[in-house]
Amino acid sequence: MSTAERLTSLVGALRAHGVRIGTGETVDAAQAVEALGLTDRERLREGLAATLLHGTAQRRVFDPVFDLYFPRGVGAPDTRPADREDLRERLARALAANDETLMTRLAAEAVDGFGGYGNSPSSDGWSSYQTLDRLRPQTLLARVRDEVRGRQQGSSGFTDRLLEDEIRRRIEAFRALVAAEARRRVAERRDRDAIARRAVAPMTDRVDFLFAGKDRLAELRRTVQPLARKLATRLAARRRRAARGSIDLRRTLRGSLSTGGVPMKPVLRRRRPVRPELVLLCDVSGSVSGFSDFTMLLVQALHDQFSKVRVFAFVNRLDEVTGLLRHGAADPEGLGARIRAEATLTGWHGSSDYGVALGEFASRYGSALSPRTTVFVLGDARTNMSDPNLSAVREITERALRVHWLNPEARAQWGTGDSAAYEYAELVDMHECRNVRQLSALVGRLLPV
Numbered sequence: 001m002s003t004a005e006r007l008t009s010l011v012g013a014l015r016a017h018g019v020r021i022g023t024g025e026t027v028d029a030a031q032a033v034e035a036l037g038l039t040d041r042e043r044l045r046e047g048l049a050a051t052l053l054h055g056t057a058q059r060r061v062f063d064p065v066f067d068l069y070f071p072r073g074v075g076a077p078d079t080r081p082a083d084r085e086d087l088r089e090r091l092a093r094a095l096a097a098n099d100e101t102l103m104t105r106l107a108a109e110a111v112d113g114f115g116g117y118g119n120s121p122s123s124d125g126w127s128s129y130q131t132l133d134r135l136r137p138q139t140l141l142a143r144v145r146d147e148v149r150g151r152q153q154g155s156s157g158f159t160d161r162l163l164e165d166e167i168r169r170r171i172e173a174f175r176a177l178v179a180a181e182a183r184r185r186v187a188e189r190r191d192r193d194a195i196a197r198r199a200v201a202p203m204t205d206r207v208d209f210l211f212a213g214k215d216r217l218a219e220l221r222r223t224v225q226p227l228a229r230k231l232a233t234r235l236a237a238r239r240r241r242a243a244r245g246s247i248d249l250r251r252t253l254r255g256s257l258s259t260g261g262v263p264m265k266p267v268l269r270r271r272r273p274v275r276p277e278l279v280l281l282c283d284v285s286g287s288v289s290g291f292s293d294f295t296m297l298l299v300q301a302l303h304d305q306f307s308k309v310r311v312f313a314f315v316n317r318l319d320e321v322t323g324l325l326r327h328g329a330a331d332p333e334g335l336g337a338r339i340r341a342e343a344t345l346t347g348w349h350g351s352s353d354y355g356v357a358l359g360e361f362a363s364r365y366g367s368a369l370s371p372r373t374t375v376f377v378l379g380d381a382r383t384n385m386s387d388p389n390l391s392a393v394r395e396i397t398e399r400a401l402r403v404h405w406l407n408p409e410a411r412a413q414w415g416t417g418d419s420a421a422y423e424y425a426e427l428v429d430m431h432e433c434r435n436v437r438q439l440s441a442l443v444g445r446l447l448p449v
Contacts, residue, residue, distance in 0.1 A: 007033060007048075010069040014052065017061045018203045018437065025052050041070065061203055064180060071184045084134065087113065092140045095170050096147040103170075107177035110135050115182055128175075128182035137171050144170075205436040209291035209408045210380075217290050220436060221297065227440055228301030234444050235305050277308040277372050278447075279400070281361060283379030284339060285315045285352040291408040292378045293336040295439065299376075300325050305447070310368050316353035318360045319343040354381065354420070355389030362392040369399035374447070377405040377428070381414070381421040388420040393427045404446050406433040 011026050032047040045066055053062055087110060094102040115131035144167050145160070204219045212220065251267040280299060282292040296311055303309050303326075313321045321339050339345075369375070375396060381388075397403050407414065407421055411432045414421035421430060431446075433439050 003033060003038070004030070006069045010048070010065060011052070013065045013069070014058075014062065017065070018206050019053065019058055019061060021052055028052075038070075044070065057204060064183065067180045067184055084114070088135065088137075088140065091135070091137060091174070092143050092147065095137075095140060095144045095167065095174070096151075098170060100173075103174050104177055107174060107181050110178060111181045111185065115178075115185075126182040126185040128179040131178050131182065132175055137174055141167055141171070205440075207436075208434045209294065210287045210434070212290055217294075220290075220294050223436060224294070224297045224301055227436065228298055231298075231440060231444055231447075232302055232305055235302075235447060276306055276374055276401070276447075277370065278306045278310075279368055279373055279375045280309075280311045281318075281358070281375065281377045281379075282311065282313045283315070283352055283354070283357075284313045284336060284345065285350075288352075288378075288380050288408060289336050289340075291433070294436075295376075295378050295406070296325055297335065298439070298443070302443075302447075307372075310365075312361060312365065313339050313343055313345060314352075314357035314360075315345040316351065316356050317345050318357040318364075319345060320365070351384045352379070352382065353386050354379065354383050355387040355392070358396070359389045359392040362395045366395070366399060369396065371401055373400045375400045375403045376446075377403065378408075379405075380407055380409045380419070381405070381424050381430075382418050383420045385418045388423055390423060390427060393424060397427055402446075403428040404442075405430040406439070406442065407431065408434055410434060 007030060008026070011021050011029070015021055028051040029048050032051050033044065036044050036047045038044060045063070048066065049059065049062055053059065087106065091103070091106050091110075093099075094106060111126055111128070111131050114134040115126045115128065117125055117127055117130060141164065145163055148163060148167070149160075204216065204223060207216050207220070246268065248267045252263050252265075255265060255267060256263040278299065280296060282296060283289075284292050292313070299309060299311070309322070310320065311322045311325050312318055321343050324339055324342060325335070393403075405424060405428050407430055409419070409421070409432075413419065414425075414430075424430060431438075431442055433442055
């Protein structure tokens with residue numbers, strides 16, 4: 001593969017992950033490759049990152065994709081690695097010295113020695129899990145700590161804790177090097193483009209809410225305020241355009257008498273700007289809770305765009321949590337736990353029951369709805385085989401201006417098992433909303449002005 005092919009393939013893989021790269025950035029990247037050369041790989045990495053990326057958050061995708069298309073070498077090292085204990089000893093010394101160059105070489109050596117599997121002479125594949133399971137670098141913590149402590153004079157319990165945290169960070173960095181090396185070798189034997197699509201973690205705004213771990217959910221929470229500012233600007237622009245109103249034909253024709261019947265200056269019917277009301281009904285059970293928590297935080301950040309916002313959470317019982325959301329804005333990470341601890345959300349069992357929750361909202365909180373109210377239901381519509389209570393949904397749709405249902409499950413899963421998605425979709429507008437990208441598009445399009 002030529003250098004030009006590697007660069008264009010790199011750009012294509014980054015675009016597939018949602019990184020916006022235009023022709024200008026690609027030309028700049030080609031000029032950077034020509035100027036920097038291929039000798040210093042890390043300098044080339046930084047040069048391409050500077051020309052192709054628009055923020056540090058995109059490095060999570062860029063770095064592993066760069067490793068695939070601009071690898072350190074092709075295939076395995078020529079020499080076989082030493083035995084396991086010798087490699088662990090050298091790794092301990094590299095960790096103690098924080099020698100990143102040596103750790104990179106040891107990662108390649110470890111994958112070569114312990115990561116191969118299959119029956120062919122040079123192995124059919126490479127596994128970072130198998131490599132790390134055999135090498136077990138996490139068990140070197142005490143050895144590395146003692147070696148580093150021996151080089152330092154004096155220590156305390158506090159400094160020991162800081163030292164252990166730093167050693168854990170170095171071990172995690174080595175584990176990442178092993179994963180990158182195994183991924184590179186698989187790519188050498190298989191389709192690089194397929195590996196880049198499937199084996200590289202997606203951008204934060206493309207992570208499925210239902211499959212996001214704690215680390216990715218924390219990243220998502222950090223995007224709430226920037227996303228809210230962007231959406232607020234978009235809503236304000238929509239509101240300004242909507243306030244212009246439609247053409248007042250009678251006044252326009254009357255004004256055209258002074259220009260010989262030519263309507264030179266159309267007269268518009270001015271709309272009185274009235275901020276809408278918003279109601280959220282949020283399923284906070286199980287894996288759906290991450291999606292609901294994020295959406296609640298986003299709406300809370302957008303509260304200035306509405307005259308009134310009320311938020312209700314439920315599992316199989318429903319309770320209003322508007323006050324908890326407002327006062328918990330400073331601690332978004334603990335929002336879900338606080339809601340589940342302080343609100344009454346469950347009855348005699350802990351499984352979600354949409355029928356009971358929606359019926360309780362219609363009967364207890366029907367006064368929250370008016371012809372100015374837009375309702376958003378957040379949840380996967382899985383009823384655990386209970387009654388979906390469609391009559392309650394009809395009552396809500398009759399009282400509210402609009403009702404939208406945001407479903408974090410893939411559309412292909414709707415109607416399977418205990419999902420009542422298609423039954424609810426006959427009464428309300430149901431939208432697939434699996435990640436931040438889809439959510440921001442839906443919020444910008446569906447929120448009233």
